Amino acid sequence: MKTTQQLEKQLKRHSKAAKLEIWGKVVSFSALLLIVAVVVGIIGFVASKGIATFTSNHVNLWDFLTDKKWNPGITDANGKPEVGALPMIVGSFLITILSAIVATPFAIGTAVFMNEISPNKGAKILQPVTELLVGIPSVVYGFIGLSVVVPATRAIFSGSGFGILSGTCVLFVMILPTVTSMSVDALRSVPRYYREASLALGATQWQTIYKVVLRAATPGLMTAVVFGMARAFGEALAVQMVIGNAALMPGSLVDPAATLTSVLTTGIGNTVMGSLQNNALWSLALVLLLMSLVFNLIIRLIGRKGRLQ
Amino acid sequence: MFVSNDVSTTGTMQKRHIVQPRDAQHPIVLSTEELHVFYGKKEAIYEGDLQFARNQITALIGPSGSGKSTYLRSLNRMNDRIATVTGRIMYRGVDINQSDIDVYEMRRRVGMVFQRPNPFAKSIYDNIAFALRLRGTTDQHELDEIVETSLKQAALWNQVKDDLNKSALALSGGQAQRLCIARAIAVKPDILLLDEPASALDPVSTSQLEDTLLELKKQYTIIIVTHNMQQAGRISEYTAFFNQGRVLEYDTTSHIFTNPQVQITSDYVSGNFG
Amino acid sequence: MNSKTQNKIAIGTLYGVAGLVVLILLALLGYILVSGLPQLSWHFLTAPAKAFLKGGGVGVQLYNSFYLLILAMLISFPIALGAAIYLYEYARDNWVTTTIRTAIEILSSLPSVVVGLFGFLFFVVKLRLGFSILSGAFALTFFNLPLLTRSIEDSLRTIDLSQREGGLALGLSRWETITRVILPAAVPSILTGVILSAGRVFGEAAALIYTAGQSAPALDFTDWNPFNISSPLNPMRPAETLAVHIWKINSEGIMPDAKAISSGSSAVLVLAILLFNFAARYLGKRLYKRLTSA
Numbered sequence: 021m022k023t024t025q026q027l028e029k030q031l032k033r034h035s036k037a038a039k040l041e042i043w044g045k046v047v048s049f050s051a052l053l054l055i056v057a058v059v060v061g062i063i064g065f066v067a068s069k070g071i072a073t074f075t076s077n078h079v080n081l082w083d084f085l086t087d088k089k090w091n092p093g094i095t096d097a098n099g100k101p102e103v104g105a106l107p108m109i110v111g112s113f114l115i116t117i118l119s120a121i122v123a124t125p126f127a128i129g130t131a132v133f134m135n136e137i138s139p140n141k142g143a144k145i146l147q148p149v150t151e152l153l154v155g156i157p158s159v160v161y162g163f164i165g166l167s168v169v170v171p172a173t174r175a176i177f178s179g180s181g182f183g184i185l186s187g188t189c190v191l192f193v194m195i196l197p198t199v200t201s202m203s204v205d206a207l208r209s210v211p212r213y214y215r216e217a218s219l220a221l222g223a224t225q226w227q228t229i230y231k232v233v234l235r236a237a238t239p240g241l242m243t244a245v246v247f248g249m250a251r252a253f254g255e256a257l258a259v260q261m262v263i264g265n266a267a268l269m270p271g272s273l274v275d276p277a278a279t280l281t282s283v284l285t286t287g288i289g290n291t292v293m294g295s296l297q298n299n300a301l302w303s304l305a306l307v308l309l310l311m312s313l314v315f316n317l318i319i320r321l322i323g324r325k326g327r328l329q
Numbered sequence: 330m331f332v333s334n335d336v337s338t339t340g341t342m343q344k345r346h347i348v349q350p351r352d353a354q355h356p357i358v359l360s361t362e363e364l365h366v367f368y369g370k371k372e373a374i375y376e377g378d379l380q381f382a383r384n385q386i387t388a389l390i391g392p393s394g395s396g397k398s399t400y401l402r403s404l405n406r407m408n409d410r411i412a413t414v415t416g417r418i419m420y421r422g423v424d425i426n427q428s429d430i431d432v433y434e435m436r437r438r439v440g441m442v443f444q445r446p447n448p449f450a451k452s453i454y455d456n457i458a459f460a461l462r463l464r465g466t467t468d469q470h471e472l473d474e475i476v477e478t479s480l481k482q483a484a485l486w487n488q489v490k491d492d493l494n495k496s497a498l499a500l501s502g503g504q505a506q507r508l509c510i511a512r513a514i515a516v517k518p519d520i521l522l523l524d525e526p527a528s529a530l531d532p533v534s535t536s537q538l539e540d541t542l543l544e545l546k547k548q549y550t551i552i553i554v555t556h557n558m559q560q561a562g563r564i565s566e567y568t569a570f571f572n573q574g575r576v577l578e579y580d581t582t583s584h585i586f587t588n589p590q591v592q593i594t595s596d597y598v599s600g601n602f603g
Numbered sequence: 604m605n606s607k608t609q610n611k612i613a614i615g616t617l618y619g620v621a622g623l624v625v626l627i628l629l630a631l632l633g634y635i636l637v638s639g640l641p642q643l644s645w646h647f648l649t650a651p652a653k654a655f656l657k658g659g660g661v662g663v664q665l666y667n668s669f670y671l672l673i674l675a676m677l678i679s680f681p682i683a684l685g686a687a688i689y690l691y692e693y694a695r696d697n698w699v700t701t702t703i704r705t706a707i708e709i710l711s712s713l714p715s716v717v718v719g720l721f722g723f724l725f726f727v728v729k730l731r732l733g734f735s736i737l738s739g740a741f742a743l744t745f746f747n748l749p750l751l752t753r754s755i756e757d758s759l760r761t762i763d764l765s766q767r768e769g770g771l772a773l774g775l776s777r778w779e780t781i782t783r784v785i786l787p788a789a790v791p792s793i794l795t796g797v798i799l800s801a802g803r804v805f806g807e808a809a810a811l812i813y814t815a816g817q818s819a820p821a822l823d824f825t826d827w828n829p830f831n832i833s834s835p836l837n838p839m840r841p842a843e844t845l846a847v848h849i850w851k852i853n854s855e856g857i858m859p860d861a862k863a864i865s866s867g868s869s870a871v872l873v874l875a876i877l878l879f880n881f882a883a884r885y886l887g888k889r890l891y892k893r894l895t896s897a
Contacts, residue, residue, distance in 0.1 A: 037779060041776035044777065044778025044781070047685055048688040048693065055748050056706045060706075061721070061725065062717065063709075065721055065724050066720065066724075125620070126620060126770065146624075146625060149625065150628070152877065153628055153882060156874070158806075160806070160873060161848075163847075163849050163853060163866075225610055255714035257812075260848065286854075308716070316708060
C-alpha cells in the first residue's frame with residue numbers, strides 16, 4: 021500500500037514543532053543551569069576564600085571561633101595573629117535573637133488581628149501598609165535608626181547610643197512587616213471549618229484562636245519567624261549604620277559592637293586581596309553563608325514536619 | 330450493510346459483546362489493538378480495542394471513572410506525559426503509538442475538543458488563525474477564508490462575524506465551545522475527538538452543538554465521549570459502553586439502546602445503573 | 604477568671620498590639636515623608652552631589668539607580684523567564700528538579716552582602732571589570748534571579764491547564780504553546796511581578812557597595828557615546844546609586860547637610876517604591892481587563 025507508506029513517512033518526519041520543542045527545552049534548561057551555576061559559584065568562591073585563613077594562614081579554626089580579640093593586622097605575644105571572630109558572631113546572634121523575640125509577639129498578634137478579629141480593617145489598613153513596608157530599602161531603615169533610634173538611646177542610656185540595642189530596634193521594625201505578612205499567610209491556610217467547629221462547641225473566640233488556629237498554624241508561624249531571623253542575620257547596612265562598629269565583646273546592650281555583616285561592609289574595601297586581614301574577612305563571610313544555609317535547613321525541616329502532621 | 334462479527338464472550342470473565350463496524354462505505358480509519366493504559370502501576374484501561382468508521386460518529390459512554398476519557402485522550406497521545414500507553418493505535422495503517430511518530434504532525438490529523446471550552450486569551454480571529462500562521466500559512470486572504478469557513482462549519486459565523494477582533498474570552502460558554510471546534514477543524518484534521526464537549530453547556534447550546542456535529546461528520550470522523558445517553562442516541566452511529574476500564578459492549582447505537590446484550594449496558598442505558 | 608473575661612482581655616490586647624504596630628509603621632512612613640519631602644526640589648533631583656559643601660543634589664545617583672535597574676532587569680528577566688518555564692512546564696518531579704529548586708531557594712536566602720562580595724571577587728577582581736555598572740548589574744541580577752523566577756513560575760501557574768491542552772491538541776509543541784498561548788495570557792501577572800521585583804532591586808545597596816562602587820563621577824548628559832568615560836551610558840564607570848549614597852554619606856559624614864540629603868534621598872526611594880507598587884497593580888489590572896474584554 022503506497023499511501024500507507026507515504027503517510028508513515030509524513031508522520032515520522034521531524035516536524036518544525038518537534039525541532040522547536042527541543043530548542044525550547046535546551047534554552048530554558050540552560051537558563052536554569054545558569055542559576056544553579058551562580059549558586060555553586062557563590063558557595064565555591066566564598067568557601068575557597070574563607071578557608072584560606074585556616075589553610076594558608078594556618079589560623080586555628082577553634083581559635084577563630086572562640087577568641088575574643090579581632091585585630092587581624094596585629095600578632096599577639098605568641099606570634100599568632102589576632103583573628104578571634106567571637107565578638108562578631110555573638111553580636112550577630114544577639115541582635116538576631118533579640119529582634120526576633122521582640123518582633124514575634126507583635127507580628128503574630130497583628131497577623132491574628134488581621135485574619136481573625138477584624139479582617140476588614142486588616143485588609144484595608146494593615147495589609148497595604150505591611151506590604152509597602154516589606155519593600156522599603158534597608159538603608160532607609162538604617163538612616164532612620166541613625167537619626168531617631170541612636171539619639172534616643174543616647175538620651176536614655178547616655179554613652180554613644182550606638183550598639184546592640186539600637187541595632188535590635190532597627191531590625192525589629194525591619195523584619196516586622198515580613199514576619200507579619202508571612203504569619204498572615206500561615207493563618208490563612210488554616211481551614212475555615214476548624215474555627216467553625218471550635219466555635220460551635222462553645223469555645224470563645226480567644227480559645228478558638230489560641231487552642232485551634234495558632235496550633236494548626238504553628239509550622240507556618242515558625243517558618244515566618246525563622247525567615248525573619250535569617251533576614252536579620254544577613255542584614256548588613258542598616259545594622260552597620262547603628263551598631264557602632266567596634267569589634268569587641270559587647271559589655272552591655274548600649275556599648276558599640278559589631279556583627280559579621282558590619283565588619284564585612286567596613287573591612288573588605290580597606291584590606292589587600294590575599295592578605296591575612298582580607299582572608300579573615302572572607303572567613304566571616306563564610307560563617308555568614310553557612311548560617312544562611314542553616315536557616316534554610318531549619319525552614320525546610322519545619323516545612324517537612326508541618327506536612328507530616 | 331452491517332456485517333456482524335460477534336465476539337461475545339462468557340465464562341469466568343464478565344460477559345462482553347463487541348461488534349466492530351463493517352461497512353464498505355465507511356471503512357475503518359482508526360483502531361486500537363491490545364491497548365493498555367497505566368497511571369504509574371495502576372492500570373486504567375485493560376481491555377478496550379475498538380475500530381472507528383470513517384465519516385461516522387462513534388459515542389463512548391459509561392459511568393464516570395470507566396476509562397472512556399482516558400481511552401479517548403490516548404488516541405491522539407494527549408496522555409503521553411501523564412500515563413503509559415502500550416499497544417498499537419492504527420491510523421490508516423500506521424501505528425501512531427510508536428515512539429518515532431511526530432506527535433505534532435499526528436495531532437494535526439487527529440484533533441481534539443475538550444470538556445470545558447478553552448479559548449485562548451486572544452481575539453476570535455487569532456484563536457483560529459494563529460496555529461495556521463505558525464505552520465506557515467501567511468497569506469491574509471487564505472487565512473480570512475479559513476477563519477470564515479471554520480466558523481461557518483462550527484455554526485458560529487453569523488454571531489461573531491462583526492466581532493472577529495474581540496477577545497474570545499468574552500464569548501458565552503456555548504459560543505466558546507463552538508469556537509474551539511472551529512479552531513480544531515481549521516487545521517483540517519481527519520479525525521475529531523470530543524471529550525464531553527457539551528457537559529458545560531445549557532440545553533439550547535447543546536442541541537445546536539449536536540446539529541453542528543451531524544453536519545461535520547460529512548467531512549470528519551468523529552469520536553465523542555458523553556455521559557448523556559440521549560445525546561449518544563441522537564447523534565451517533567456506533568456506541569461503545571465502558572465500565573471499569575473495559576469495553577463491555579460495542580455495536581451500532583440502535584442495537585445498544587434497543588437490544589443490549591450485556592446486563593450492565595442494559596442497566597446503564599435504561600438508567601437503572603448502580 | 605472565666606473564659607468570657609479572658610476572651611475580652613485577650614481580644615483587647617490584640618487590638619492594642621495591632622494598633623501599636625500600625626502606629627509604628629505609620630510613624631515610620633510619616634517620618635520618612637515629613638522629613639524628606641521638604642528637601643525635594645528640581646535642583647535636588649538633578650544637581651550633582653557635592654563632597655564637602657552644602658547644597659548638592661542626587662541627580663547622578665538617581666540616574667545611576669535607574670540605569671542599573673534597567674540593566675539588571677534586562678539581564679535577569681530572560682534568565683528568570685527561561686528558568687521558570689523549565690521548572691513549571693518541563694521539569695518532572697524527580698531528584699534533579701528538587702535539587703535545583705533547593706539551589707534557587709538557597710540563592711534567595713543568601714544575605715545580599717554575600718552576593719555583593721561574590722560579585723566583587725568574581726566580576727570586579729577576577730574578570731577585571733572594576734567597580735562598574737556592569738559588575739553592579741550582575742550582582743543585582745544574582746540578587747534578583749531567585750525571586751523573579753519564583754514570581755514568574757507563580758504567574759505561569761495561574762494559567763489553566765486547559766490552555767496548554769488546547770495548544771497541544773492543535774499540533775503545537777509545548778514550546779510554541781508556552782510562548783504563543785501561555786505567556787501572552789500571563790503577561791499581566793508577570794508584569795506585576797517584574798515591577799515589584801524592580802522595587803526591591805532599586806533600593807538594594809549591600810550588593811552594590813563593592814561592585815558598582817561608592818563613587819559617582821560627574822556625568823556629561825550630552826555625551827551618549829557609551830565608550831566615553833563621562834557618558835551616562837558607559838557601563839564600565841563606577842556608579843554609586845541613591846541607596847548606596849544614603850549609606851555612604853551617613854558612614855563618612857563629611858557632608859555638612861548629610862542628614863537633609865539622606866532624608867530627601869530616603870523619601871525619593873520610598874516614593875519610587877510606592878510608585879512601583881501602584882504601577883504594578885494598576886498595569887496588571889488594566890492589561891488583564893484589556894485581554895479579557897470584548
